[in-house]
Amino acid sequence: MAAMKPRTGDGPMEVAKEGRGLVMRMPVDGGGRLVVEINAAEAAELLECLKGVVPQP
DSSP states (O other), X not given: OOOOOOOOOSOOOEEEEETTEEEEEEXXXXXXXXXXXXXXXXXXXXXXXXXXXXXXX
16 A cells, blocks of 8 residues: 655645755646656746746836
């Protein structure tokens, strides 16, 4: 039987440095949060992708 892990719960979007990586927690529709661990190179690539679709003030 697989170990049951507690849900991360609802909350704001946040990114925290944990160990060598970055842990990103994003709220999702229907409740709960999506938790993704990425490294610095992946975070930089994500930033560049978002700059292409998010309007700049």
